Amino acid sequence: MTEHAWSHPATSGYLAGADLTGYKVEATDGSIGKVDKHSYEAGDSYVVVDTGVWIFGKEVLLPAGTVTRVDSEQQKIYVDRTKEQIKDAPEFIRATHLADTQYREEIGLYYGIGGPFGGRPV
Known part of the structure; x- marks a missing residue:
């Protein structure tokens, strides 16, 4: 992921304006929850995933650049991160972090822009 961290990759199959709320989210090694909120603004796109009981009801914010595929028929999105990477992401607090x-x-740093993984995609 580079400067396009906050944009859906052209190859993901995401159609601008599509509502992803409720879609299941699949990490590279299994299901992590459902999309609770998303933004599809150009250069500012993300998904907020409600992980449910998987990691004790935690919500996580994933930049749109982590989405590799959107399957509208199955209502699933696929991301290029493992469950562990997502679980260890900086804590997301909806009330303060959406505009922070x-x-x-x-x-952005955590998911590979010069962050803990050496500035390369994790």
């Missing part, structure tokens, strides 16, 4: 640019930077 510092948090967005932290998320």
